[in-house]
Every structure is written in structure tokens, then in C-alpha cells.
Amino acid sequence: MAEPTITPTRHRRRAVPQPRWILLGMLLAVLGSVLFVNAYTNASFTPDHHQSSSGQRDVPTSVVTGGPIISANSEQVRSYRLPERTIALTFDDGPDPVWTPEVLRVLDAHQVKGTFFVLGSQVSRHPDAARSLVAGGHEVGVHTFTHPQLAELPAWRRQLEYGQTQLVVAAVTGVRTPLIRFPYSSHANAIDNRDWPVVRSAGDLGYLTVLNDTDSKDWARPGVDKIIENATPDGTSGAVTLWHDAGGDRSQTVAALDRFIPLMKERGYRFVTATEGLNLAFAAAGVDHRVDAGVAATAGDRWRGRMLVWAVRGADDVLGVLGVLxxxxxxxxxxxxxxxxxxxxxxxxxxxxxxxxxxxxxxxxxxxxxxxxxxxxxxxxxxxxxxxxxxxxxxxxxxxxxxxxxxxxxxxxxxxxxxxxxxxxxxxxxxxxxxxxxxxxxxxxxxxxxxxxxxxxxxxxxxxxxxxxxxxxxxxxxxxxxxxxxxxxxxxxxxxxxxxxxxxxxxxxxxxxxxxxxxxxxxxxxxxxxxxxxxxxxxxxxxxxxxxxxxxxxxxxxxxxxxxxxxxxxxxxxxxxxxxxxxxxxxxxxxxxxxxxxxxxxxxxxxxxxxxxxxxxxxxxxxxxxxxxxxxxxxxxxxxxxxxxxxxxxxxxxxxxxxxxxxxxxxxxxxxxxxxxxxxxxxxxxxxxxxxxxxxxxxxxxxxxxxxxxxxxxxxxxxxxxxxxxxxxxxxxx
Known part of the structure; x- marks a missing residue:
């Protein structure tokens, strides 16, 4: 059988370069980085903080028996208490877009200033709430970026926690702070051998460690009366009191504050910020020194902080989109x-x-x-x-x-x-x-x-x-x-x-x-x-x-x-x-x-x-x-x-x-x-x-x-x- 030969009409094809694997690799790398940032800012790497004491052999006696404000570095160790009938209201884990404004409303109503130990991740997510703290005359301190158990972390990671928090605070509020409070910390007499190197290394970086005298334990929501009882100092002694303006439902905290402040004022107490109380302690001890928690941040710190804020918020947005998807x-x-x-x-x-x-x-x-x-x-x-x-x-x-x-x-x-x-x-x-x-x-x-x-x-x-x-x-x-x-x-x-x-x-x-x-x-x-x-x-x-x-x-x-x-x-x-x-x-x-x-x-x-x-x-x-x-x-x-x-x-x-x-x-x-x-x-x-x-x-x-x-x-x-x-x-x- 003869084989017919057909000459078809051919269409021209436009050649294009093949898409590169590097594009897919970059996409996966970006997504991986975003998820890592989000996991980090959500404290997903936080070790278990439930631990037994490792003893206090290495902790100076002056610290264990001293006050809640500690200035400790490789050269000297000092601790301070607030003067009698002086209370510093301190708040951890914020800022929170719902409860921080409620706390501020109560403080403003009673014309009281507080000290807020903020998480860097929260500041990144809620900059307006953080900004309102400084704008209202309150002071801020570092509470780390992701709320980890610092004693479980290497030194470089601890410094990263402090430094990142300082940067986002600088970016949002325009100030730097020398105050720090470690997650899961309590009274000075609870510092053990595991905690002490963390306190001293923070002092080498220029930080003042602020613990507490009384813990309201409002995080457990035991009821308004119990919160007030927990926060009340003995007799007429001064106290750094611990409260929370984030981390869950803080309605009991707000209600307790509204009763606690006038109650303490009736007993002759005055309310100060942590640095004001420390300066009063300096004056009572005859120390010619003053601490200011509102030092203006440099332009470089503010720009680096903005980039960090953008990274955190961008990661949150991407994860939110991924959640919807x-x-x-x-x-x-x-x-x-x-x-x-x-x-x-x-x-x-x-x-x-x-x-x-x-x-x-x-x-x-x-x-x-x-x-x-x-x-x-x-x-x-x-x-x-x-x-x-x-x-x-x-x-x-x-x-x-x-x-x-x-x-x-x-x-x-x-x-x-x-x-x-x-x-x-x-x-x-x-x-x-x-x-x-x-x-x-x-x-x-x-x-x-x-x-x-x-x-x-x-x-x-x-x-x-x-x-x-x-x-x-x-x-x-x-x-x-x-x-x-x-x-x-x-x-x-x-x-x-x-x-x-x-x-x-x-x-x-x-x-x-x-x-x-x-x-x-x-x-x-x-x-x-x-x-x-x-x-x-x-x-x-x-x-x-x-x-x-x-x-x-x-x-x-x-x-x-x-x-x-x-x-x-x-x-x-x-x-x-x-x-x-x-x-x-x-x-x-x-x-x-x-x-x-x-x-x-x-x-x-x-x-x-x-x-x-x-x-x-x-x-x-x-x-x-x-x-x-x-x-x-x-x-x-x-x-x-x-x-x-x-x-x-x-x-x-x-x-x-x-x-x-x-x-x-x-x-x-x-x-x-x-x-x-x-x-x-x-x-x-x-x-x-x-x-x-x-x-x-x-x-x-x-x-x-x-x-x-x-x-x-x-x-x-x-x-x-x-x-x-x-x-x-x-x-x-x-």
C-alpha cells in the first residue's frame, strides 16, 4: 500500500525559559522562615518551667534576705526595698489590647502610675497598647520576648530575648528601659543556683532585676477578695506588688485594683513606679544615684525595632492567612x-x-x-x-x-x-x-x-x-x-x-x-x-x-x-x-x-x-x-x-x-x-x-x-x- 505523505501547517511556538527550582526553594524558605518566626514569638520553644529548687549555695545571703530590686553584676551585688507605706504596682505579660486599657482606666481614675513588664512579642502585636503606657506616664520594663524559662537557655539566647524586647519597645514607644523581670520569678528568697547566674549576667548588661514582695496571684482568678488579700503587704512595709494585664481574662484583676488602690491609700500608702520607689530607697540609704526608666532610644534602635515589629506582624498575618486557607x-x-x-x-x-x-x-x-x-x-x-x-x-x-x-x-x-x-x-x-x-x-x-x-x-x-x-x-x-x-x-x-x-x-x-x-x-x-x-x-x-x-x-x-x-x-x-x-x-x-x-x-x-x-x-x-x-x-x-x-x-x-x-x-x-x-x-x-x-x-x-x-x-x-x-x-x- 502506498504511503501518503502529508505536509501539515505548523504553528510557531514561542520558546520560554523553564521556571527555576530556585523559585520554589525561595518560596519554601520564606514560608519556613515565617512559620519559625511565628513559632518563636508564640513561645513555642518555652521549656517546662516546673522545676525543683537547685539550692542557694551560690546565691549571696544579701540577695536571699534582701529586697525585690537587685543590682548585681560581676563586680558588686546590692538589693533594695521600697520605703515603708510605699507600693509599686507592677504588671506582667502585656500589653493586651483588651485588658491593658482597662487596667490603665483604673490607674488613671485613681491617679496612680504603674510599671509594666512587657513581652516583646506582645509589643510587636499591640503597639498602640504599648504606646499608651509611655504616653500615660507609666513606665515599662523588659519581660523577655517570648516568656521562656531563662535558666534553661544559653547566654546568647537570653541576650537575644532582652535585646529584641528592647528594640521593639524602642520602635513603638521611643524609649529604652534598664528594668527587667524574668518570667516565672517571684521573691528574692526564691532565687536559687540556677537563677543566680541569669540575674548576674543581666546585671552585667546593665539591667536592674525587679522581683516582688507580694504576688496577687490574679492569674489563678481566685476571686477579687483573695487577690486583694494576696497583694496586701504586711503591716506598714513597702512592697513591689505583682499583677497581670494580659494572659487571659483579667476582669478580676481590674475589679481588685479598683478596690485595692483606695484601700491602701486609706492606710496611708502612696503609689509609685518601680524606679520612683528605687530612687526613694537610694535617698533613704544616702546613695547619690538616680535611675530613669524612660531614656530616649537611638534612631538606629528604633529602625531595627521597626523591622522586628514588621517581621512579627507579617508572620502573624501570614499564619492567619494559612489558618484560613x-x-x-x-x-x-x-x-x-x-x-x-x-x-x-x-x-x-x-x-x-x-x-x-x-x-x-x-x-x-x-x-x-x-x-x-x-x-x-x-x-x-x-x-x-x-x-x-x-x-x-x-x-x-x-x-x-x-x-x-x-x-x-x-x-x-x-x-x-x-x-x-x-x-x-x-x-x-x-x-x-x-x-x-x-x-x-x-x-x-x-x-x-x-x-x-x-x-x-x-x-x-x-x-x-x-x-x-x-x-x-x-x-x-x-x-x-x-x-x-x-x-x-x-x-x-x-x-x-x-x-x-x-x-x-x-x-x-x-x-x-x-x-x-x-x-x-x-x-x-x-x-x-x-x-x-x-x-x-x-x-x-x-x-x-x-x-x-x-x-x-x-x-x-x-x-x-x-x-x-x-x-x-x-x-x-x-x-x-x-x-x-x-x-x-x-x-x-x-x-x-x-x-x-x-x-x-x-x-x-x-x-x-x-x-x-x-x-x-x-x-x-x-x-x-x-x-x-x-x-x-x-x-x-x-x-x-x-x-x-x-x-x-x-x-x-x-x-x-x-x-x-x-x-x-x-x-x-x-x-x-x-x-x-x-x-x-x-x-x-x-x-x-x-x-x-x-x-x-x-x-x-x-x-x-x-x-x-x-x-x-x-x-x-x-x-x-x-x-x-x-x-x-x-x-x-x-
Missing amino acids: FVLVGALTVGRTAVLIVLSGRHARRRRSRDWTWGPPVTEPVSVIVPAYNEKEGIAAAVRSLANGDHPGGIEVIVVDDGSTDGTADIVEALRLPNVRVVRKPNGGKPSALNTGIALARHDLLVLVDGDTIFEPDSVRRLVQPFADPRVGAVAGNVKVGNRRSLIAKWQHIEYVIGFNLDRRLYETLRCMPTVPGAIGGFRREALRYAGGLTDDTLAEDTDITIALGRAGWKIVYEETARAWTEAPTSIGQLWKQRYRWSYGTMQALWKHRRSVLDRGASGRFTRRCLFFVSLFGVLLPLLAPVIDLMALYGLFFLDRKATAIAWLAMLGMQLVTAVVAFRLDREKLGVLWVLPLQQFAYRQLMYLVIIQSVVTALTGGRLGWQKLRRTGLEPPPIAPVRPPSPVDARPAP
């Missing part, structure tokens, strides 16, 4: 799973009902078009499986050799199959090869297949039965992974059954099938002509033509009994190339048909449904899905590990249920699902990166070239002997 992704996943199971189950029940039929048996002859470019490994098996099909109307196979350089056409000709034709043409791409085959096909029912795909004997016959319905313009077949031995191939097998075939049941039910797979798809010639044929406008010509058919009003269905076996990529690199092309091509197709969402009639109805579901579940959900893993990792390291593990296992359980449903509907063995949990740790992340890089490529306006996968050849699957066709076989098997 986490809920959104969870809701989308649960919703998609529920809709998928319900509608696909309905689809399967309808197909298996006794009265189901597409119509009269379709016995018209069929033309099978096989575009082939360097398919020497699998072309012989593929062509034999097609030529030996049992369709009663007969099968014509047209192999379009698209400029192969490996002898693909010669291999097909050597088979000498009477119903197989070979067409040679210069390389022009898969759409060009398909259009060439369609133009030369003798019949009106067309099956388009890939050159590496093996059909079962009854696949063509079953695939064309839906054309008994004159409204059907295209039929999607059931693609199976033929090489399932490797782990990565097993993962793809699961993905094909769940992510492709189960989805097609859903899409048919909703009348918005987005893709008739290139591996096995049936078409009416009339429908293809009406839609304008295949083009190379996108890298997903199968999605492009399917959407065009749906817009033209043709019904597109899924025939699960028409099975084709394909060779899945066996390496990460090959899989990446394939999925990169698929995802990017799908985005191109969606973008190409975007304007038709405004169309009236069948075109608009189909496009709105199709673009909504594909964009939501095929692009947006996979694009946002990494949030689940990201938050899971964050939770395991920095949040409640048990709750995080339970949530992750719940998601895995939902996927497992979906997989079981899909495998049952597809009559696949469940044994392979043992690799599903492993899929969550590698394969899924790879698909995330594919989607992300595809989106980046799309946003740059680029266009990828076709990427040929390396094939090793697929062995024909074990298939039971097929009975001679009969009219009954025209209906899908139950």
Missing part, C-alpha cells in the same frame, strides 16, 4: 469527597441497573487514529491490540508516523496487518498527526489513542456504544496503569482510579466533562468538525477539544468498561515532565475558553460548570493543598501533637474511604492501597510542586514545548478470552 482546603476536600462519593455512586448504580442501555447496538465501522513519534518500544503491541478488536462493524487502524527517527513506521508495516495503514509525515506535533489521521479516516466513528496504549479486545466495541445516543459527541474510556510493579507506578495506579476515573463519573453526572483522555477517546467526526478539529493552541489538546465539544452542545460521557492500558512514568523526572505538561496544558485550555463563561445557551452553561469545577478542584485545591501538610508539620513541632496527628489521620482516613469506593466501582483489587499512606509523604508533595511551577509558568505568560517521555514498552495485560460479540454485548457489562 487550612479551613478552606479542609472544607473543599470534605465537600469534594462527599459530592464525589454520592454522585459517582449514583452514576455506577444507574449504569448497573437492568434497564440501562445506550440504545440499539452500535455496529458501524470504526477508524482508530494512532499518532506516533518514536514509539518503537510499544507500537507493535499497541497496534496489534487495536487491529484485533472484536467490534462487529470492523476496525480500521491508521498509524500516523509524525517524523519518527527510530523506525516506528517500519515496525508497524512489518506487522502486515490487513486493517492497518501507515501514514508518514514530517514532525508537526500530536494535534497535527491526529488531524491528518482524521482527514484520511474512512469512517465517521473515530477512536483517538496514544501510541503506547494497549486495548483489550472489546475496548473499541464498548467505547463506541454510547454513540447510540445521537446527542453523544465524545466518549472517555477507562485508562489503566499497566506497569504497576514500582512504588511510583502503584501511586499513579491509585491516582488514575481515584483522581481520573472517579472524577469522570462525577463530571458526566454534572454534564461538564473537561477531558476525554488521549489514551482512549471516542469521537463523532461530525462533532470534531463542528468544534473546529484539534489544535496546538495548548499542550492539553484533549482537554481543549473536549471543552470545545461541550461548548458546542454535544454530550460527553464516560464508559468505564472500555479499558486501555498505558505505561506510566517510572522515574520522578519523567513523571514531573508528564504532569507538568498536563497541568500547564489544562490551565492553557481553561484560559483559552474563559470568555465563553458569558455565553448564552449550551456554551455558557457547559463552560461555567466546567471551569468552575476544574478551576476549583483541579487547580485551586491542589495549589492550596500544601497548606494541610505545612500546618501539620507546624502542629507537630509547635502545637498540640496529639490533635495534629488525629487531624492528619482523619484526612488520611477520608482519602482511604474515597479510594475504597473508587476501587470497588472500578473492580480493582484493594491490596495496592497499602501504599496510600506512603503517598502522602512524597508523591503528593511532588504533585503540589508541579501545580505551583505550572502556575508560575502561566503567570509569566510562557509556553512549554512538548516533552517526549522515555518508554520501555508495555506487555499486553492478562485478559480473559473474549466471547464472540452478540447484540447483548452492545450494552455495558454490569
